[in-house]
Amino acid sequence: MSTQNAQEPIIVPIDLEDRAYDIEIAPDVLDRLGGILKQKFPGARFGVVTDINVKNAQWARLQKSLDANGLDYALISIPPGENAKSMARLDSVVFALLKEKLERNDIILAFGGGVIGDLAGFAAAIMRRGMDFVQIPTSLLAQVDSSVGGKTGVNSPHGKNLIGAFHQPKFVAADLGVLDSLSDRHFRAGYAEVVKYGLIDDEEFFFWLEENQDNIFEGGPARAEAIARACRAKARVVVADEKEQGQRALLNLGHTFGHALEAATGYSDRLIHGEGVAIGMALAHRFSTSLGLSNTQDDQRVVAHLKKAGLPTNLSDIPGELPPTQELLDLIAQDKKVSRGALTFILTKGIGKAFIEKNVNPDLVFEFLNKERQK
Amino acid sequence: MSTQNAQEPIIVPIDLEDRAYDIEIAPDVLDRLGGILKQKFPGARFGVVTDINVKNAQWARLQKSLDANGLDYALISIPPGENAKSMARLDSVVFALLKEKLERNDIILAFGGGVIGDLAGFAAAIMRRGMDFVQIPTSLLAQVDSSVGGKTGVNSPHGKNLIGAFHQPKFVAADLGVLDSLSDRHFRAGYAEVVKYGLIDDEEFFFWLEENQDNIFEGGPARAEAIARACRAKARVVVADEKEQGQRALLNLGHTFGHALEAATGYSDRLIHGEGVAIGMALAHRFSTSLGLSNTQDDQRVVAHLKKAGLPTNLSDIPGELPPTQELLDLIAQDKKVSRGALTFILTKGIGKAFIEKNVNPDLVFEFLNKERQK
Numbered sequence: 026m027s028t029q030n031a032q033e034p035i036i037v038p039i040d041l042e043d044r045a046y047d048i049e050i051a052p053d054v055l056d057r058l059g060g061i062l063k064q065k066f067p068g069a070r071f072g073v074v075t076d077i078n079v080k081n082a083q084w085a086r087l088q089k090s091l092d093a094n095g096l097d098y099a100l101i102s103i104p105p106g107e108n109a110k111s112m113a114r115l116d117s118v119v120f121a122l123l124k125e126k127l128e129r130n131d132i133i134l135a136f137g138g139g140v141i142g143d144l145a146g147f148a149a150a151i152m153r154r155g156m157d158f159v160q161i162p163t164s165l166l167a168q169v170d171s172s173v174g175g176k177t178g179v180n181s182p183h184g185k186n187l188i189g190a191f192h193q194p195k196f197v198a199a200d201l202g203v204l205d206s207l208s209d210r211h212f213r214a215g216y217a218e219v220v221k222y223g224l225i226d227d228e229e230f231f232f233w234l235e236e237n238q239d240n241i242f243e244g245g246p247a248r249a250e251a252i253a254r255a256c257r258a259k260a261r262v263v264v265a266d267e268k269e270q271g272q273r274a275l276l277n278l279g280h281t282f283g284h285a286l287e288a289a290t291g292y293s294d295r296l297i298h299g300e301g302v303a304i305g306m307a308l309a310h311r312f313s314t315s316l317g318l319s320n321t322q323d324d325q326r327v328v329a330h331l332k333k334a335g336l337p338t339n340l341s342d343i344p345g346e347l348p349p350t351q352e353l354l355d356l357i358a359q360d361k362k363v364s365r366g367a368l369t370f371i372l373t374k375g376i377g378k379a380f381i382e383k384n385v386n387p388d389l390v391f392e393f394l395n396k397e398r399q400k
Numbered sequence: 401m402s403t404q405n406a407q408e409p410i411i412v413p414i415d416l417e418d419r420a421y422d423i424e425i426a427p428d429v430l431d432r433l434g435g436i437l438k439q440k441f442p443g444a445r446f447g448v449v450t451d452i453n454v455k456n457a458q459w460a461r462l463q464k465s466l467d468a469n470g471l472d473y474a475l476i477s478i479p480p481g482e483n484a485k486s487m488a489r490l491d492s493v494v495f496a497l498l499k500e501k502l503e504r505n506d507i508i509l510a511f512g513g514g515v516i517g518d519l520a521g522f523a524a525a526i527m528r529r530g531m532d533f534v535q536i537p538t539s540l541l542a543q544v545d546s547s548v549g550g551k552t553g554v555n556s557p558h559g560k561n562l563i564g565a566f567h568q569p570k571f572v573a574a575d576l577g578v579l580d581s582l583s584d585r586h587f588r589a590g591y592a593e594v595v596k597y598g599l600i601d602d603e604e605f606f607f608w609l610e611e612n613q614d615n616i617f618e619g620g621p622a623r624a625e626a627i628a629r630a631c632r633a634k635a636r637v638v639v640a641d642e643k644e645q646g647q648r649a650l651l652n653l654g655h656t657f658g659h660a661l662e663a664a665t666g667y668s669d670r671l672i673h674g675e676g677v678a679i680g681m682a683l684a685h686r687f688s689t690s691l692g693l694s695n696t697q698d699d700q701r702v703v704a705h706l707k708k709a710g711l712p713t714n715l716s717d718i719p720g721e722l723p724p725t726q727e728l729l730d731l732i733a734q735d736k737k738v739s740r741g742a743l744t745f746i747l748t749k750g751i752g753k754a755f756i757e758k759n760v761n762p763d764l765v766f767e768f769l770n771k772e773r774q775k
Contacts, residue, residue: 112491119487123558126734151526154553154564155643178529183498189529190565268530359501 032201032249037256039173040264041193048172048197048256050249055086055161055200059094062159065196066132071098072122074145075136076105079163082206087136087161098134099125107292109140110179112188119148129153132195138164138211139171139298143189146177150192160197164207165215166299168199169222169255174263174276180292184359185284191268199256201249212242213335214299217279217306219251220334222258224306224327225275228377230254235330242334271381278371278379279305285356286340289348296343303336304343309379312393313372323375340397350394354387407576407624412631414548415639416568423547423572423631425624430461430536430575434469437534440571441507446473447497449520450511451480454538457581462511462536473509474500482667484515485554487563494523504528507570513539513586514546514673518564521552525567535572539582540590541674543574544597544630549638549651555667559734560659566643574631576624587617588710589674592654592681594626595709597633599681599702600650603752605629610705617709646756653746653754654680660731661715664723671718678711679718684754687768688747698750714775725769729762 034051101121135145149158162168178189223231240247266273283305290296313319328338368385409426476496510520524533537543553564598606615622641648658680665671688694703713743760
């Protein structure tokens with residue numbers, strides 16, 4: 026912590042014209058947030074949405090900061106877990122926030138990991154046809170992924186994130202201190218998304234991560250820098266393609282396989298999101314190589330790095346039985362990255378060379394997955 | 401019908417830049433819709449959302465047109481009524497549409513009155529973070545009001561339309577033939593919204609309505625013209641202020657009182673939306689006069705016109721008991737047209753001279769409503 030406290034805040038601007046906002050990455054931004062909110066939103070009331078774990082671990086710090094600035098707030102706390110991303114939970118959160126008589130100029134604070142960010146952000150998007158919200162991501166995954174880009178939403182029984190809205194936050198407070206209370210497993214899972222940005226289009230960042238992995242995991246100064254670089258990388262893609270008409274789909278590297286595996290394991294503790302992405306990225310690399318697009322050296326280098334971080338890279342790393350391959354393929358086809366029946370995948374020509382392929386033959390995916398199951 | 405069939409289609413363009421679309425008003429647009437959709441959305445599948453009443457009365461015509469053009473569609477039919485505008489119903493409609501595996505480039509058809517337009521439009525707004533949709537409004541109210549402007553949404557137990565999104569349709573097919581199967585009561589209710597556009601800022605249109613009311617109610621050529629003029633009037637306001645930051649609030653003339661009365665009567669058959677708006681407009685005029693802003697001659701002229709159309713204009717026209725005045729006031733305050741605790745009303749300086757007043761003293765509203773109850 027002493028190293029972190031000596032660090033200057035890093036501001037990452039997200040340049041989306043009238044929807045522009047800043048991400049502030051700092052060891053103490055949570056303690057300063059009351060003052061920041063008071064200045065940014067004079068006269069506003071705040072509806073804080075969090076889960077019970079985050080409330081127990083982190084609410085005292087935020088509450089102290091809100092109270093010190095005389096801000097008026099209501100706290101809505103829900104059970105933790107991906108199951109919270111449902112229409113039923115959305116309904117109850119919206120009901121609770123409307124009950125607090127939050128008005129159109131008031132602010133929702135999404136205080137938690139990716140699930141809370143997606144759920145509370147979506148609630149903000151649809152309450153009174155659009156209220157402003159602020160993200161306070163408390164997991165590494167949320168800081169580098171969900172807090173950039175404005176994707177909000179919930180899951181459907183038919184698939185993940187099938188219901189939602191593009192809704193940009195007005196500010197993101199990425200506090201480094203909150204990461205210290207994350208479990209090792211969840212920190213690793215978030216790290217998978219950091220690695221992703223190197224794999225998409227920045228091999229130099231991937232090499233930097235190889236060199237700085239220990240410092241990042243120990244909470245040294247490289248941690249803030251890794252978060253900032255990941256946010257900047259995502260911001261570049263999002264600014265170029267906010268509504269995912271084209272290149273933004275690159276951010277789904279590892280996610281087509283990953284989402285299907287998460288669905289196949291019931292969005293349970295068997296496989297958390299970042300772990301699904303880690304396996305998905307390893308699969309995307311090996312699938313690309315099987316199609317003659319990538320190469321075994323790069324695949325192995327990616328797998329070695331993910332393994333060193335303690336992340337899974339094989340189907341067999343998932344505890345328990347997986348459904349039949351055809352069922353996995355159906356889950357892939359139902360994933361929203363599908364266009365008129367053809368399978369779309371993010372494939373790669375090697376580290377930092379990902380691309381969108383819209384015409385993948387489902388038979389080849391079936392064959393590849395069958396082979397992977399034997400490992 | 402013979403007069404109508406001789407009429408040329410009227411196209412009202414809604415000029416919202418990359419969200420621009422056309423409204424086509426014609427006696428036979430429903431019969432031509434399959435061809436229009438095939439041309440506008442090549443290769444798309446269609447998810448038709450309707451209610452059981454509309455299905456029984458109108459689906460055969462639409463189905464014939466879709467079939468004749470070889471289009472692939474799925475039909476989702478729900479029970480009729482304002483109760484359908486709930487989060488639970490939204491959830492089930494979205495579930496049913498996703499089950500049909502509609503993809504991001506497929507099209508939702510909102511085939512029904514205002515409730516279906518609001519519900520199916522909102523479903524389109526949040527499915528796969530935004531799908532395209534087409535409005536096929538089958539009531540006069542929906543043709544002149546809900547089909548212009550992109551407001552979609554559902555009700556909350558805390559108030560009407562508190563949950564929703566701005567989502568513009570890609571095309572609106574306003575078929576004159578479907579209006580013939582509308583009940584007189586629902587036609588009158590829709591007419592209240594037509595009158596509103598005269599009252600807001602176009603006294604000449606109000607005078608024209610006074611002269612042409614019979615022809616409009618008989619289904620003569622003035623009917624299509626009245627619909628077109630109302631759509632154009634709404635379009636002017638919406639284009640100037642799509643997200644309701646300012647002047648768009650004028651469209652709420654009669655709605656602040658009206659929504660509260662609808663809530664007070666449980667969104668039931670005791671008071672349907674257009675009737676609430678009719679009483680609300682009469683109240684807005686008389687309240688304005690009580691504040692020394694409008695004048696009794698204009699108030700009486702408005703009331704006379706609404707009465708001639710068979711519309712209610714007094715609180716006592718609502719069958720059954722109303723809740724206490726304080727409760728009505730609470731419902732007004734909970735309506736979303738509220739800013740930081742002050743009551744916002746659309747007031748008027750006379751016919752065609754409505755304006756937004758953001759600082760209405762709740763005590764004056766209480767006193768006024770108490771007086772109105774004595775009538």
